[in-house]
Structures are given as C-alpha cells and as structure tokens.
Amino acid sequence: MWFKRDLRVHDHAPLVAARAYPDALAVFVIEPEWLSSPDCDASHVDFALACLSELRTALAERGLPLLVRVGSAVAVLAQLQREVAFTHLLSHEETGAAWSYARDRQVALWCLSKSVNWQQFEQTGVTRGLRNRAGWAKRWQARMDAPLHLLDGKFTAALALEQPALPTLSSLGLSPHGKTLQTAGERAARRTLSSFVQVRGYGYRKALSSPLSAEEGCSRLSPHLAFGTISLRTVHQATELAIGNTPAREMAYALRGFAGRLRWHCHFMQKLEDEPDIEFRNFARVCDGLREDAFNNKHFDAWCAGRTGYPMVDACMRSLLATGWLNFRMRAMLVSFASYHLWLHWRQTGLFLARQFLDYEPGIHWSQMQMQSGTTGINTLRI
C-alpha cells in the first residue's frame, strides 16, 4: 500500500483493498525529486511529517506497519521488493506537478518489468484519460455520493520490517520555515470539518471576501485536502448532511456556496490532468511572448518580501509568509498586482506562491495563476 497525498485511514480505497491480501505493508516515500522541486517548501514537508506521525500510530492500531523511506520511488520500491518480494502495489491516482507525473510513469514501467500489478484508485472527481467533458458533472456527483470506503477490523498478517524513526526537517537537509501552520493530521482535519459545517460556516458567503473574516469563516480544509488527511467525498457528504439537518436557512444557503467550491476543486484539477503543460505554458498560446522578456527582479523581490509600498498588497503577502494561508480574493489580488502592475510572468510568481501556500495543489494553483494573469483566453482580464 503506497501512501502518497492521501495521509488518512478513513475513506481510503487502496487501504480497504489491501485488507484482502494475506500479507500487507504500507510505505510512504520521501522523494529527493519532491524536496528539490522548485514548488516544494520545508513547510510542506513539515506538515507531511506531522501527518505521517499520526498516520503511523493509527495504522499500527489496525495492525499495519507504515514504513517511511527516503529515496527515489523506483529505487525504494526495488529495494523493498528485494526485502519482501511483493507482487501487488496499491495506491491512489495522483494529479500532481510534472515531477510526480514523470515518477508515476517510471513506476509504471518498473512494475511492468517486475510483473508487479499496480492498481490505482480514484480519490477525487478527476477522471483519467478523459476524451471530453460530457457527463463530467454527473460523474463527479456519483463519485461524491458513493459510500465511503471504511476499514473494518484489523490487518492480521502484516509483514514485519524494521521501522526506523521518522526523518526530521534537519535530517532531510531542510532549514526551519518559520511559519505558524495549521495543525496537521487526520484528527485535525475531521475537527476542522465538523466545526465548519456545524458552526463556523454560518456566515461563509460574506466572510470569505475579507482576509480578516475569512481566516475563521472559510473552512480552512485546503491543506487537509491537499495532503489527503480527509477525502473530498467525506467533506461533500458531511456538508450535504449538515444542509439537510440545519433548521437555519442562512446556514443551508452558506453551505450550498461552499459545496459548489468542492466541485471547482476537481474542475481545476481536471485541467492539469488533461493538459499537464499548463504548469509551464500559457493556456492561450497567443499570449506567448507577452511578459517573458520583461521580468524585473527588483519588483519581484519587493513583491515576495511584502515590500512594494502598497499597504494592502504587502499586508496580504506578509500574512501569507507568516501562516502559509490566504483567502481566495487576496490570492487573486496578489497575482493580479504581480501580473499587471508589475508585469511579472506568472511562472516565477507562481512558483514562489506554490512554496508559500501550505495547500499547494498544482491543478488548482496553475489554473488560477493563469486566470488571474489573463492568459487563459476564456475570461476577461481581471485587474
């Protein structure tokens, strides 16, 4: 069972499938390709390590050891195969940045060469190998309404291998990030969800606009969805249940607005799944050459540091640098300012923001970077 960005026990299809095998082992691979990618930050790794620590305990209680190994995925899997000669590999599908796509293709080839059967399960509303969008919304709804994958009972004959302590940021060669992050882990994700659908969500539609009210009034589930400490299906079903149960019409109205955004999550990820190039290239190729030669490093440095001299821009950037989170409108404003007022290309500003956002989700991120920079060719320019 290969854990990727799905660090949870509940609603985990591969984990449930792994129970059908006489022997099982779980592994998470900390890949140098991830650590050295230009969109990775120590804060992401820190959050993942905290999630892994909780997950390891939760899995141990269910009789499944979780190995955490450092190395390239193929090298780690090859070594593991020498140790335990596994025949099946189970994981979720991943719609990630270019390095993870390249790694998945290498793993697929390796599995083929070793006759290892790699089964990948969907975990969002993203459809792999989509030819066109016909029926997409219906399929999304059906997946989100489907019963949760619940793990009952314990793993009885899990393979025993030595489990060294989890690595730390410093043992991985990373410096402290200095941010005050949201609490990591599946328990925190579930607490965050229930406080939102039961109480905090009440004023959602109003609260999401201002960075001051949004901090409490938005769900704050994004890092949990990005690292998979909660499934989108769990969030969707809890939201629908709360809408059905609340006697307050305002609450139901607020939660409906929130529910729509869960669909956007997959809608944007689908774009990257279908066109992995949008991480690097303009959606509308007619925009090629627009900003490429105009990059002003002084402007970029000032923007990154929150020292442009525009108070609202700088306050938002500094808040982001301190916490790893910012509400949607202020993210859009930061990008709009960088792309129009400073005429900076979205790729460099996007990499910087990807490192700052604890919830970095490549499919949403690169689509939004391009939308707020006017390079999609389908929306009016947003300044």
Ligand SMILES: Cc1cc2nc3c(=O)[nH]c(=O)nc-3n(C[C@H](O)[C@H](O)[C@H](O)COP(=O)(O)OP(=O)(O)OC[C@H]3O[C@@H](n4cnc5c(N)ncnc54)[C@H](O)[C@@H]3O)c2cc1C
């Ligand atoms: C330039 C830019 C970059 C962004 N990069 C990311 C990113 O890397 N990861 C990320 O999760 N979100 C990203 N967003 C979208 C949005 O800002 C965040 O999802 C949101 O602020 C997260 O906070 P929340 O979970 O409290 O949001 P809520 O308002 O509570 O929304 C709940 C969930 O709905 C989804 N969602 C909300 N708004 C959007 C949207 N506009 N598009 C797609 N899905 C949405 C997210 O999964 C979010 O967690 C970006 C927006 C912009 C403008």
